[in-house]
Amino acid sequence: MIEIKNLKAKIDGKEILQGINLQVNAGEVHAIMGPNGSGKSTLANVIAGHEKYEATSGTVTFNEKDLLSMATEDRAREGLFLGFQYPVEIPGVSNAIFLQTAINEIRKYNNLPELTPKDFLDKMKEKAKIVGMDSSLISRSVNTGFSGGEKKKNEIFQLLMLEPKLAILDETDSGLDIDALRVVSNGVNEFKNKNNAVILVTHYQRLLDYIVPDFIHVLYNGKIIKSGGKELALELEEKGYDWITKGEA
Amino acid sequence: MSVEVKKIDAIEHYTLSAEKVIANNKNKFISQLQSESKSKLSSVKFPTLKTEEWKYTNLKSLLGSEFIHSAELEEFKITSEDVEKVKSINFENYLLVFVNGVLKKELSDFQELQNKILISTIPESIANNKTIVEKHLSKIAVNKTAFDYLNLSNFVDGLFIQIPDNVVLEKPIQILNITGSMGKPTFVPTRNLFVVGKNSEATIVQKYVGKGEKYFNNISSEVFIDTNGTLNIYKIELENENSYHVDKTDVLQSRDSNFNHFNFSFGGKLVRNDINTELADENIECTLNGLYIANGKQHIDNSTFINHAKPHCTSNELYKGILDDKSRGVFSGKILVERDAQLTNAYQNNNTILLSDDATVDTKPQLEIYADDVKCTHGATVGQLDESAMFYILSRGIPRDKARAMLITAFAESVVTGVKIEALRNELNSLINENLNRD
Ligand SMILES: Nc1ncnc2c1ncn2[C@@H]1O[C@H](COP(=O)(O)OP(=O)(O)OP(=O)(O)O)[C@@H](O)[C@H]1O
Numbered sequence: 001m002i003e004i005k006n007l008k009a010k011i012d013g014k015e016i017l018q019g020i021n022l023q024v025n026a027g028e029v030h031a032i033m034g035p036n037g038s039g040k041s042t043l044a045n046v047i048a049g050h051e052k053y054e055a056t057s058g059t060v061t062f063n064e065k066d067l068l069s070m071a072t073e074d075r076a077r078e079g080l081f082l083g084f085q086y087p088v089e090i091p092g093v094s095n096a097i098f099l100q101t102a103i104n105e106i107r108k109y110n111n112l113p114e115l116t117p118k119d120f121l122d123k124m125k126e127k128a129k130i131v132g133m134d135s136s137l138i139s140r141s142v143n144t145g146f147s148g149g150e151k152k153k154n155e156i157f158q159l160l161m162l163e164p165k166l167a168i169l170d171e172t173d174s175g176l177d178i179d180a181l182r183v184v185s186n187g188v189n190e191f192k193n194k195n196n197a198v199i200l201v202t203h204y205q206r207l208l209d210y211i212v213p214d215f216i217h218v219l220y221n222g223k224i225i226k227s228g229g230k231e232l233a234l235e236l237e238e239k240g241y242d243w244i245t246k247g248e249a
Numbered sequence: 250m251s252v253e254v255k256k257i258d259a260i261e262h263y264t265l266s267a268e269k270v271i272a273n274n275k276n277k278f279i280s281q282l283q284s285e286s287k288s289k290l291s292s293v294k295f296p297t298l299k300t301e302e303w304k305y306t307n308l309k310s311l312l313g314s315e316f317i318h319s320a321e322l323e324e325f326k327i328t329s330e331d332v333e334k335v336k337s338i339n340f341e342n343y344l345l346v347f348v349n350g351v352l353k354k355e356l357s358d359f360q361e362l363q364n365k366i367l368i369s370t371i372p373e374s375i376a377n378n379k380t381i382v383e384k385h386l387s388k389i390a391v392n393k394t395a396f397d398y399l400n401l402s403n404f405v406d407g408l409f410i411q412i413p414d415n416v417v418l419e420k421p422i423q424i425l426n427i428t429g430s431m432g433k434p435t436f437v438p439t440r441n442l443f444v445v446g447k448n449s450e451a452t453i454v455q456k457y458v459g460k461g462e463k464y465f466n467n468i469s470s471e472v473f474i475d476t477n478g479t480l481n482i483y484k485i486e487l488e489n490e491n492s493y494h495v496d497k498t499d500v501l502q503s504r505d506s507n508f509n510h511f512n513f514s515f516g517g518k519l520v521r522n523d524i525n526t527e528l529a530d531e532n533i534e535c536t537l538n539g540l541y542i543a544n545g546k547q548h549i550d551n552s553t554f555i556n557h558a559k560p561h562c563t564s565n566e567l568y569k570g571i572l573d574d575k576s577r578g579v580f581s582g583k584i585l586v587e588r589d590a591q592l593t594n595a596y597q598n599n600n601t602i603l604l605s606d607d608a609t610v611d612t613k614p615q616l617e618i619y620a621d622d623v624k625c626t627h628g629a630t631v632g633q634l635d636e637s638a639m640f641y642i643l644s645r646g647i648p649r650d651k652a653r654a655m656l657i658t659a660f661a662e663s664v665v666t667g668v669k670i671e672a673l674r675n676e677l678n679s680l681i682n683e684n685l686n687r688d
Pocket residue numbers: 011012014016034035036037038039040041042043085
C-alpha cells in the first residue's frame with residue numbers, strides 16, 4: 001500500500017523528520033505513538049501533501065506511484081485520506097456540498113461517472129447513521145460551530161463517505177468522551193477491510209482496545225525508534241517512553 | 250500632428266449642465282432648491298488627494314472626463330427582457346426600474362404598493378407631500394462636498410418613498426437602477442429620499458447595473474427613520490468596468506429605531522461609497538456592513554461615519570474585502586461618540602484578503618470619544634487565504650480553484666449571512682464566485 005523510505009522533511013527550515021522507514025500493506029492497521037512534538041503530525045502532513053512541509057530526501061511510494069511528486073488533491077484522488085488533528089471550519093459551505101464536490105472530483109479522476117444526487121443522499125444517510133451524525137449537523141457548514149467531538153466524528157463521516165485506500169487518522173481519539181470514542185472506533189472498524197489500510201496516530205492505549213493494531217511504532221525526534229506488536233502499547237501505557245528514549249538523542 | 254487635449258473644468262461643466270436641468274424644470278420648489286445648489290457648486294471645489302477624507306482616492310480621471318448629462322442625450326432603451334435578465338429573482342418583491350435616473354413605470358411593478366405607502370418621483374411628491382419633502386430634502390445630508398451640490402443641482406426624477414406610521418411591509422422593494430451609455434460618456438445623477446414612519450418597517454434592495462460604455466453614476470440618498478422604525482437596505486453594485494460610482498447616503502435615526510445597511514460592491518472602475526448616520530436619540534441600533542470584491546485595476550473606497558449623539562445606542566460595522574490583481578481597497582470608518590452618549594456600544598471591523606502581491610488596501614479607523622462610559626472596539630486584518638484551511642480542502646480531492654472559492658465564500662459568510670432574504674444570499678454567493686473568476 002505505502003512504502004516510506006528514509007524520509008526526511010523540514011518546516012520553516014527546521015528539520016523535523018530525520019529518516020522515517022515504514023511499510024504498510026493492505027489489510028493492516030498500524031499505530032504510531034510518541035511524545036508531543038516528536039513529529040507524528042508532521043509525518044501525516046508530509047504524506048498528505050501540506051505545502052508548508054518540504055520533503056528533503058527519501059521516497060514515499062503509494063500503490064506503486066511516487067507520492068511526493070503528486071499534487072495534494074491528486075493524492076486524495078489516488079486514495080489517501082488524512083483525518084485531521086484539528087479539523088478546519090469552513091463557514092458558508094455545507095457538509096453535503098463539500099462532500100459531494102469531493103466525491104465527484106475523486107470519481108472524475110478515476111474515470112467514474114458522478115454519483116447521482118439520489119445515490120449521494122442515500123450514501124450520506126447510511127454513513128451518517130454509523131457515526132450518529134444527525135441531519136441537522138450534515139446540513140450545517142463544514143465543522144462550523146461544531147464541538148470538538150463533533151468535528152472528530154465528522155472526520156470519520158468523511159472517511160466513510162470518501163472510502164479511501166489508506167486512512168491516516170491523526171489523534172482522532174483525542175478529546176473524546178468514552179461514548180464518542182466508541183462511535184469513532186466503530187466507524188473506523190466499519191471502514192476497515194482487507195483491501196485498505198489504516199495508520200492511527202494516538203497517545204492512548206484505550207483507542208487500541210477498540211481498534212486493534214497489527215503493528216505499533218514509536219516516533220521520537222523524527223525517527224521510528226521502536227516497532228512491535230499490540231502488546232507494545234500496554235508496555236508504553238505502563239512505563240512511559242523513558243525506557244526506550246534513553247540513549248536516543 | 251498634435252493631439253488636442255481638451256481640459257475640462259468639472260465645476261464649470263456640471264454647473265452648465267445644472268442650468269439646463271433647472272431651465273427645464275417646471276417645479277418651482279425644486280428649481281429654487283436646484284438654483285441655490287448650483288450657485289453653491291460654482292463656489293466650491295471637488296475633493297483632492299489633499300482633502301483628508303479623500304486622500305486615498307484619486308478623482309483626476311473622473312473629473313477630467315467630459316460626461317454628458319443623460320438628460321441631454323438620446324434616451325437609453327431598456328426592454329422588459331433586459332430587466333428580466335438583471336433583476337433579483339426568486340423572492341416576492343415590488344419592482345421599481347430606473348433607467349439613467351428616470352423612473353420607468355412601464356418596466357416597474359408596484360401598483361399594489363401605492364395603496365400602502367407613498368411612492369413617487371421627487372417632483373411628483375411635491376404636489377401631495379410638500380411638507381415632508383421640504384422638511385427632509387437636502388436637510389439630512391451632512392459634511393457636504395461638491396458631490397452633494399452636483400447631485401442636487403442636476404438630478405431630474407429621483408425617488409421619494411414614505412412608509413406611513415405603523416406599516417410593516419412584508420415584501421421588499423427592489424429598486425433596479427440601470428445605467429446605460431452609448432457612444433458618449435454619460436453622467437447620471439440619481440437621488441433618493443426614504444422616510445420610514447413610527448413603528449414601521451421596510452426592506453429595500455438597491456441594485457445598480459451598468460450597460461454599454463463609460464458613465465458616471467452619482468447617487469445621493471437621504472434616509473429618515475422615525476421612532477421605533479426599521480429600515481434594511483441591501484445595496485448591490487454591479488457597474489461596468491469603465492464606470493464611476495460615487496454614492497453618498499445620509500441617515501438620520503430617531504429613538505428606538507433600527508437601520509441595517511449592506512453594501513456589496515462588485516463592479517466599477519472607481520467606486521466611492523459614503524455613509525453617514527446620525528444616531529440622534531436613545532436606544533438606536535445601526536449596522537453598516539459591506540463586502541467588496543475587486544480585480545484588475547478597480548478602486549473601491551468605503552467611507553463611513555457614525556455619530557453617536559445620545560446614550561444607549563449600538564453601532565456595528567463589518568467591512569470585508571477581497572482584492573486581486575492590481576486592485577485597491579479603501580476603508581475609512583469614523584465613529585464619533587459625543588459627550589452625552591454614555592453607554593454607547595460601537596464595534597468596527599475591517600478584514601481584507603489580498604489574493605495578489607500587487608493588490609493593496611488602506612484602512613483608516615478613526616475613533617473620537619468624548620463620553621467616558623462606552624464600549625468601542627475596532628480591528629483591522631489584512632491577510633492571504635488561510636493555508637491550513639486550503640490544505641484541508643485540497644486533501645479531500647477538491648481542486649485548487651474550487652477550494653479557493655470555498656474559502657472566499659467562508660470569508661464573506663459573516664457579511665452575507667446578515668441578509669435576511671435567502672434568494673438574495675444565494676445570488677450574492679454566486680456573484681462572489683463569478684466576480685472572483687472574472688478576467
Ligand atoms: N512552523 C514551524 N516551525 C518550526 N518548527 C515547527 C513548526 N511547526 C511545527 N514545528 C515543530 O515540529 C515538531 C513536530 O511537531 P508535530 O506537530 O509533528 O508533533 P506531534 O508528534 O504531532 O505532536 P503532538 O503529539 O503534540 O500532536 C515540534 O517540535 C514542533 O514544534
